[in-house]
Every structure is written in C-alpha cells, then in structure tokens.
Amino acid sequence: MDKIPILRMGTFLLVTIQVDLYDRLALNLESDLINMVHKTGARGVLIDISAVSIVDSFMGRILGNIACMTRVLDAETVVVGMQPAVAITLIELGLSLNGVYTALDVERGISLLQTKLGPNDELADDDADDTE
Amino acid sequence: MANTITELLKKNKTQLLDRWIHVQLTSQTLRDDLMSDDELRAQSEELVNALAKVITEENSNQPDSADFDEVFEILSTISMSRARQGFSPRETGTYINSLREAIINLLQEQLLESPAQLFAESQKLTRLLDHFSVITFETFIKGREEVIFRQTEEISDISTPVIQIWDGILALPIIGTLDSSRTQVVMENLLQKIVDTGSSIAILDISGVPAVDSLVAQHLIKTVSATRLMGADCIISGIRPEIAQTVVHLGIDLSNIITKASLASALKHAFSLQKLVIKRLEGDKIR
Amino acid sequence: MLTTLSRDRLTITREQDVVPCRNRVKEAAVRIGMGIVNQTKLITAASELIRNMLRYAGGGELLIEVVCKGRESGIRLTFTDQGPGIADIQLAMQDGYSTGKSLGLGLPGTKRLVNEFDLESILGQGTTITILKWKNG
Structure with a gap:
C-alpha cells in the first residue's frame, strides 16, 4: 500500500503530497501524521500541496481535520503552495478552510510557524508564568 | 426571350448584372467610402454567377434546396465581411433587395404580354430572395456578435491589470x-x-x-x-x-x-x- | 442545438476508480482546450459526484461526452447509479445538508462549479446527475 512520507525538520514535520490522493491514502496520512505529531512532540506541521491539482470536499475535510487534531496536540498546521485553480475551485465549492493556516511556499510556511510559536516556544518550558 | 427567372438568370446574366450594379450605384445607401465600385462589381458578379449556375426550373421553387448551398456560402461571406467593415443592417439588407428589384424589372420587360406568368414568376422570386435575405441577416448579426465577443474579451483582458x-x-x-x-x-x-x-x-x-x-x-x-x-x-x-x-x-x-x-x-x-x-x-x- | 462529438463510458465500483476517472475527465477537458481553472472546477465536480455515487449507491456509471453548441464546446458528464435514490431533492441541494457524515457541500457545491446541473432521482431505483461545463464558461 502506498504511503506518503513524513519528514522531520527540527520541531516541525513536513509532508509533501506528490500523488493524487484517493480516500484510503488520505485517511492513512491523517492518522500517520497525528501519530507522528504525538510521538515527536512536533510544534508545527507543513503540508505542501503544490503538486496537487484537485482538492475536493473530502480532501478539504481531511486538511481541516488535520489542522484541528494537531491543534489539540499543541501543534499548528500550515498548508503551503496551493495552486490558484485549486484555491478558486475550493472557494466556489464553499470550502474556505477556516482554521487552517496557509502560506505561499515551504519557506514562508516555516517562518509563519516560527512567528506563531517562536517567542513562547522556548520560554514556555522554563517559566510559563512570565509569558502571560 | 426568357420566360422564367431561371432562363432569365442563365441567358441575360450580363444584362441583369449591369442593371443590378446600376440600382446599387444609384441607391442612397451606397457606401463608396467603405467599398470601391470595382469591389462591389466583383462581389455582385460572383453572387449572380453562382446563382445562375445552380438555379434550375425545379429548385427555383424550393428555396431551402441543398443546391443553393454555394450561393448561401457566398452570401454569408459577403454579409459577414460587411458586418465587420461597418455597413449598417439597412445597407446590407438593401444589397440583396436591390437584386430582387433588378430581376423583377428585367422580368417585367420580358413578360409584358403575359401578366399571369409574370405574377407566378415574381412570386417564386420573392420566396427565393426572402430566404436569401434571412440568411444575409442571420450572418450579418452573427458577424456583429463576433465583433462584440472579441471586444468583450479584450475589455476583460485590459481591465484587470495586476x-x-x-x-x-x-x-x-x-x-x-x-x-x-x-x-x-x-x-x-x-x-x-x-x-x-x-x-x-x-x-x-x-x-x-x-x-x-x-x-x-x-x-x-x-x-x-x-x-x-x-x-x-x-x-x-x-x-x-x-x-x-x-x-x-x-x-x-x-x-x-x-x-x-x-x-x-x-x-x-x-x-x-x-x-x-x-x-x-x-x-x-x-x- | 447540442451536438455530441465523442463518448466515453466508465464503470465505477471501488474507491480506487476515483483517480483514473478524474484523469479521463481531465483528458477530455484538455482535448477541447479548456483552461486550467475550468478544468479544475470540472474535475473537482466530477470527483464530488463519483464519491457520492460510491458512498450512497456503492458505485455506478460515468459517461463523458464532448459536446458543442455553436462556437462553444464543452464537456458533459452523466452519472448514473442504481442506488436508493434521493428522497428530497430540494433538501439535498441545500448547503450544509447531508445524510452521511460529510460537510454537505457535495451537491450544491458541485452545482456552483459547473454551468448546467440536472438531477433526476427515483426512490429505490437510482439517481442520474448530468453536469455540463463550457470551455469558457
């Protein structure tokens, strides 16, 4: 069975989707990713969909679910590199992926995650009260 | 002597063409600014030639016969190009109606003695040319629509600069x-x-x-x-x-x-x- | 006046059929020179309907047609299944309504992605959905 590789980059996880997802593959990705976040204690997840030409409501739901689930595990998800045609189609379909962070490319996705988590990240472990 | 429009078209072609050109040149709707007399003559000649070639006693009564496809083709090209050149619908309509006038005139001279025959033939002619007019008009509008379509595309292209x-x-x-x-x-x-x-x-x-x-x-x-x-x-x-x-x-x-x-x-x-x-x-x- | 230029019939029975079906629709769209955005909309719409068919009727048939009308050409897709049918079409076409556990965007969302959308359903016999996307629509 096909599997989508999940790469670890420091405190972040990177998933690059290169193939057209069918349902089983997408569902597997969801559970693999959540397990990985839990296991590694990652603070951020980057999903690169720049090679994906079709995102239907099912795929959209998976992306939304991943974002919500990782948030529960204290990690933020950024979807990066969405194609213009895919963005227009999703909007027309009525799916605006609220609650999912987006970025133009992986690099910007990383800096977005860093600004979202950055200042609290290290401090939080030492002295949580200071950041309040 | 020609007794029917078919005969008339085949035998008195040059005479008819001259008369038609004359009607057109003296018409108020003549647009010598858009088209030269020579061009007009060539265009009209092509149409009359084609019509004379395909018309027969049998099909002159059936305007939608497939025999006329060639004529329709020429008519469409003419009205399409006129639409693009900026002729008005009236000017384009007059073009085909003046052909009817020219034929009737000629026919009348030939059939002075037999009004019944004249009536029958002119009725046939009317039916045929009515059909021609419709085609001319249809393609004229299509030509205009194409102009509008192109302009719309251009407008939407230039109006959204990023x-x-x-x-x-x-x-x-x-x-x-x-x-x-x-x-x-x-x-x-x-x-x-x-x-x-x-x-x-x-x-x-x-x-x-x-x-x-x-x-x-x-x-x-x-x-x-x-x-x-x-x-x-x-x-x-x-x-x-x-x-x-x-x-x-x-x-x-x-x-x-x-x-x-x-x-x-x-x-x-x-x-x-x-x-x-x-x-x-x-x-x-x-x- | 709608003229059909070509026909392609596919059977859908399992989840793995979704991707090849989408590719066939894409091929047809590319063949008539449809732009990338309209292509994406059409394929996404097809994907939604194929998924619906699998979920509610356990599969069905997809007919891909290249059609033309005047100077416009387009793709028409017909989805036929022998499933339970749709009880209340009006309700099914409402945003946010779903009998399954989906977002309920399937049918109304799909309708927004295409130029023409036609749904016929007989309870207990099946559903036929026809969608049409013009090349420049």
Missing part, C-alpha cells in the same frame, strides 16, 4: 462592475501573479467600482478567501463613503476582511505587515 507596487506587494485596481465572469478573470490573474512574483500581500482597490451590492460583495469576499487559501493577505481599499453605507445597510459582513479607505493607507498597512518603515532622510527639506 501591478507589483513593491517587493511582495501587488495592487489590482478594479474599474467597472464586478460580475461573476469578471471576478473569475480578476481572481485568476491575481492568484497567478501571486504565484509568479511570490507576493504575500494583495491590495484590491475598488475606487473604480460604481456600486457594491450584495452580489459584488460576495465576489470580493470570494477573491479575498481564495487569496488567503494561497497563503497571501488581501486588503480591500478605495472604499468610498457611500459604499461603506450601502454595505452596512445591506447587512454585508466584511469584518473578516481588512478594509482601508484609500490605496495609500492600504499600502501603509501592507508595509507594516512586511515590517517596513518609510522614513524621510533627516536634514533634507521638502522642495
């Missing part, structure tokens, strides 16, 4: 009404430019949009949402006071969108998002 006003900042001034097909073009151009330039901020300036109703607002919201999905921020600027009023009166929710009154303040906001500061050099005076 300008990179700063490194990473795009501006898109929208002028005119935003309907759904226009929104489509705007969105496509904007999103593609975002990818091409790697810009993370887009400013949509609507100073040139005459009115914002709930449909236009919906289109704007869609564009902003699509930009967001790509990972860029979208600011709407150029909101005139009356637009702000209608938006609130219509109960349109723009609270999730960054809106600014002017392009300048949108740019300022974009700079602050980019963590850029504009400073005047100290000591320099404004001239």
Whole structure:
C-alpha cells in the first residue's frame, strides 16, 4: 500500500503530497501524521500541496481535520503552495478552510510557524508564568 | 426571350448584372467610402454567377434546396465581411433587395404580354430572395456578435491589470462592475501573479467600482478567501463613503476582511505587515 | 442545438476508480482546450459526484461526452447509479445538508462549479446527475 512520507525538520514535520490522493491514502496520512505529531512532540506541521491539482470536499475535510487534531496536540498546521485553480475551485465549492493556516511556499510556511510559536516556544518550558 | 427567372438568370446574366450594379450605384445607401465600385462589381458578379449556375426550373421553387448551398456560402461571406467593415443592417439588407428589384424589372420587360406568368414568376422570386435575405441577416448579426465577443474579451483582458507596487506587494485596481465572469478573470490573474512574483500581500482597490451590492460583495469576499487559501493577505481599499453605507445597510459582513479607505493607507498597512518603515532622510527639506 | 462529438463510458465500483476517472475527465477537458481553472472546477465536480455515487449507491456509471453548441464546446458528464435514490431533492441541494457524515457541500457545491446541473432521482431505483461545463464558461 502506498504511503506518503513524513519528514522531520527540527520541531516541525513536513509532508509533501506528490500523488493524487484517493480516500484510503488520505485517511492513512491523517492518522500517520497525528501519530507522528504525538510521538515527536512536533510544534508545527507543513503540508505542501503544490503538486496537487484537485482538492475536493473530502480532501478539504481531511486538511481541516488535520489542522484541528494537531491543534489539540499543541501543534499548528500550515498548508503551503496551493495552486490558484485549486484555491478558486475550493472557494466556489464553499470550502474556505477556516482554521487552517496557509502560506505561499515551504519557506514562508516555516517562518509563519516560527512567528506563531517562536517567542513562547522556548520560554514556555522554563517559566510559563512570565509569558502571560 | 426568357420566360422564367431561371432562363432569365442563365441567358441575360450580363444584362441583369449591369442593371443590378446600376440600382446599387444609384441607391442612397451606397457606401463608396467603405467599398470601391470595382469591389462591389466583383462581389455582385460572383453572387449572380453562382446563382445562375445552380438555379434550375425545379429548385427555383424550393428555396431551402441543398443546391443553393454555394450561393448561401457566398452570401454569408459577403454579409459577414460587411458586418465587420461597418455597413449598417439597412445597407446590407438593401444589397440583396436591390437584386430582387433588378430581376423583377428585367422580368417585367420580358413578360409584358403575359401578366399571369409574370405574377407566378415574381412570386417564386420573392420566396427565393426572402430566404436569401434571412440568411444575409442571420450572418450579418452573427458577424456583429463576433465583433462584440472579441471586444468583450479584450475589455476583460485590459481591465484587470495586476501591478507589483513593491517587493511582495501587488495592487489590482478594479474599474467597472464586478460580475461573476469578471471576478473569475480578476481572481485568476491575481492568484497567478501571486504565484509568479511570490507576493504575500494583495491590495484590491475598488475606487473604480460604481456600486457594491450584495452580489459584488460576495465576489470580493470570494477573491479575498481564495487569496488567503494561497497563503497571501488581501486588503480591500478605495472604499468610498457611500459604499461603506450601502454595505452596512445591506447587512454585508466584511469584518473578516481588512478594509482601508484609500490605496495609500492600504499600502501603509501592507508595509507594516512586511515590517517596513518609510522614513524621510533627516536634514533634507521638502522642495 | 447540442451536438455530441465523442463518448466515453466508465464503470465505477471501488474507491480506487476515483483517480483514473478524474484523469479521463481531465483528458477530455484538455482535448477541447479548456483552461486550467475550468478544468479544475470540472474535475473537482466530477470527483464530488463519483464519491457520492460510491458512498450512497456503492458505485455506478460515468459517461463523458464532448459536446458543442455553436462556437462553444464543452464537456458533459452523466452519472448514473442504481442506488436508493434521493428522497428530497430540494433538501439535498441545500448547503450544509447531508445524510452521511460529510460537510454537505457535495451537491450544491458541485452545482456552483459547473454551468448546467440536472438531477433526476427515483426512490429505490437510482439517481442520474448530468453536469455540463463550457470551455469558457
């Protein structure tokens, strides 16, 4: 069975989707990713969909679910590199992926995650009260 | 002596052509500014020749016979080119009607002695040429539609320029009404430019949009949402006071969108998002 | 006057059929020179309907047609299944309504992605959905 590789980059996880997802593959990705976040204690997840030409409501739901689930595990998800045609189609379909962070490319996705988590990240472990 | 239009067309072709050209040249609707006499003659000759070639005693009574396809072809080409050249419908209509006049005149001279025959033949002729007129008109309108279609495409192409006003900042001034097909073009151009330039901020300036109703607002919201999905921020600027009023009166929710009154303040906001500061050099005076 | 230029019939029985079906629709769209945005809309719409068919009827048939009308050409897709049918079509076409556990965007969302949308359903016998997307629509 096909599997989508999940790469670890420091405190972040990177998933690059290169193939057209069918349902089983997408569902597997969801559970693999959540397990990985839990296991590694990652603070951020980057999903690169720049090679994906079709995102239907099912795929959209998976992306939304991943974002919500990782948030529960204290990690933020950024979807990066969405194609213009895919963005227009999703909007027309009525799916605006609220609650999912987006970025133009992986690099910007990383800096977005860093600004979202950055200042609290290290401090939080030492002295949580200071950041309040 | 020719007794029927078929015979007339075949035997007295040159005479008929001369007469037709004469009618056309003396007509008030002659447009010698658009077409030279020689051209007119060549065009008319082609049509008469084709008609004379295909017409027979049998098919002269059946205007929709396939025999006339060649004539229809020529007629379509003529009226199509006239539509593009800017002839009016009346001028184009007169062109084909003057042929009828020329034939009738000629026929009348030949059939002075037998009015019954003249009547029968002219009825046949009317039917045939009515059919021709319809075809001329249909293609004329089609030709005009093509002109309109091309212009519409050109307008939508030129009316949605996406300008990179700063490194990473795009501006898109929208002028005119935003309907759904226009929104489509705007969105496509904007999103593609975002990818091409790697810009993370887009400013949509609507100073040139005459009115914002709930449909236009919906289109704007869609564009902003699509930009967001790509990972860029979208600011709407150029909101005139009356637009702000209608938006609130219509109960349109723009609270999730960054809106600014002017392009300048949108740019300022974009700079602050980019963590850029504009400073005047100290000591320099404004001239 | 709608003329059909070509026909392509596919059977859908399992989840793995979704991707090849989408590719066939894409091929047809590319063949008539449809732009990338309209292509994406059409394929996404097809994807939604194929998924519906699998979920509610356990599969069905897809007919891909290249059609033209005057100077416009387009793609028409017909989805036929022998499933339970749709009880209340009006309700099914409402945003946010779903009998399954989906977002309920399937049918109304799909309708927004295409130029023409036609749904016929007989309870207990099946559902036929026809969608049409013009090349420049």
